[in-house]
Amino acid sequence: MSERFCYRCGISESEGGPLIEGLCQVCYRKENPVLLIGDEINTELCQNCGSYRKRGIWVDPKSYELEELIFEVAENALLEELEDSFSDKIREYEVLTPDELEEIDDLPVGRAVVSFEPVDFHIEHFPAIIVYEVRVKARTHELQRELHDESKRVTVYVRQTVCPRCQKFLGGYFEAILQVRAEGRPLSDEERKAIGKLVEEKVDEIMRKDRMGFIQDTIEKEEGLDFYMGSTSSARKIAQAIKERFGGTISEAYELVGMDRQTSREVYRTSVSVRIPKFRKGDIVSDRKGNVYEVEKVDGKGLTLRNLENWENEHLDWKTARREQVDTVEHEESEAMVTSVTPGEVQLMDMGNYETYELNRPPFEVSEGEVYRMVRVGRRRYFRSRK
Ligand SMILES: [Zn+2]
Ligand SMILES: [Zn+2]
Known part of the structure; x- marks a missing residue:
């Protein structure tokens, strides 16, 4: 032969x-080389937010520490380039450490293992330059006695840019206005603080998924707060969170703000309004039957009221509260001392003008000498709380 x-x-x-x-x-x-990557790779990161493109889509970095960030961006670009420039004969690959790769002496056909490590870098200023030593082992044919074992030095340049989101943010862009108001009164200082904190927390959460969910600006108005938001869906989610916490209603309005010159389509701006209830903890309210209550708690589900007749709590959902015509009621507040208690009556002395008056004995323990905060609605007086 x-x-x-x-x-x-x-x-x-x-x-x-x-x-x-x-x-x-x-x-x-x-x-039949397997490592066909070029000598140089160019990539960029956003100088404003640190984001970079992963397969064409801008993503937030894992680390915001500049050195780690630069390596994260460079490695991402290197890996994408590697994946795109393997020989056609490689169907799958795995990234290993250089030591792990050293140990590999056999692989199935079509499989590659790759390692990379920086051997030189200059990252004090941009463009940051990192030189990687890349090594690949692979098998492309069953008759191979030895694996392909190829190494190459690849230089990655990381440049600065401004991502599309930050271009919009820095340009003052907003898509929606979130208005937070209270029904029939201005927002209180405590509410403004609590809402501001809630909005901040919610935006942090939203921004993890919706990069346009940013707050462009916050405007303090006499009646409430306006948040200028990068996305309408973000404004809606926050409105929902406020409603869940404080109760109230959400409504939307659209305003024509101009024409997009490129698409010649009309551009609308959305206003999302959340109107929290006028009731606050401590308010004195009455219902359609004339019962008088102190508001104990207000939230997305409804109202907890304390009936001042018997000091018992009742919970009303918002629908019931509307049906029962719960509303704030005009009242006077005072303090009074219990001067005598009989089986049927209590005598009190007003601590302001020292006048005395009698009330039916309430269904809770009352003792002589105690001072109570009192509420008067019309001609009737109620015990509000022990002082
Ligand atoms: Zn030969
Ligand atoms: Zn950015």
Whole structure:
């Protein structure tokens, strides 16, 4: 039987074989390299927010510490480039550490393992430059005696840019206005503080998924707060969170603000309004039957009221509260001391003008000498709380 020879270098099959596609083992590996990545890669990160493109989509970085951030961006670009420039014969690959890769001496056909490590870098200023040593081991043919084992130095340049989101943010862009108001009164200082905190927390949460969910500006108005938001969906989510916490209603309005010159379509701005209830903890209210209550709690579900007749709590959902015509009621507040208690009556002395008056004995414990905060609605007086 006649001996075959490598058509590239002429070595005999018995010495350099088995031949693959007419080539000896060494020439086969040389003619079929797997690591086809170029010498240089250019990539960028947003100088405002640190985001960078992952497969074309801007994403927030894992780390905001500048050095870590630069390496994160550079490695992402290197890996994307590697993946795109493997030989067609590689169907799957895995990233290993250089030490792990060193240990690998066999692989199934079509599989590659890759490692990379920075061997030189200059990251004090932009463009940051990182030189990576990249090494790949792979098998592309079942007759291979040895794996492909290729190394290359690749330089990654990381430049600064401004991402599209930050271009909009820095340009003053907003898509929606979130208005927070209270029904029939201005927002109190405590409410403004609590709402401001809630909005901040909610925006942080939203921004993890919706990069346009930012607050462009917050305007303090006499009647309430206006938040200029980067996205309408963010404004809606925050309105919902405020409603869940404080109760109230949400409404939307659209305003034509102009024409998009590129698409010649009309551009609308959305106003999302959340109107929290006028009731606050401590308010004195009455219902359609004339019962008088102190508001104990207000939230998204409804009202907890304390009936001042018997000091018992009742919970009303918002629908019931409307049906029962719960509303604030005009009243006077005073303080009074219990001067005597009989089985049916209590005598009190007003601490302001020292006048005395009698009330039916309430269904809770009352003792002589105690001072009470009193509420008067019309001609009736109620015990509000022990002082
Ligand atoms: Zn050869
Ligand atoms: Zn940005």
